[in-house]
Amino acid sequence: GIVVTLGLYTPFAKVRALKYRLESMYLDVNGSLDDFVAGEHANVGAAGEGMADFMDFDLSL
Numbered sequence: 001g002i003v004v005t006l007g008l009y010t011p012f013a014k015v016r017a018l019k020y021r022l023e024s025m026y027l028d029v030n031g032s033l034d035d036f037v038a039g040e041h042a043n044v045g046a047a048g049e050g051m052a053d054f055m056d057f058d059l060s061l
Contacts, residue, residue, distance in 0.1 A: 001013060
């Protein structure tokens, strides 16, 4: 498509290639995802919230 359109199809080709890569990925789980999420909640700190207050960012949804 890129050769026929003299390069005008390049953005579309990049998007199609990215879509192909994303659709080809999969997650191989060894154990329960609930255990993983519960373990990560223990590692949460307040550094991100402190930096947001320091830099005066509003991160509310």
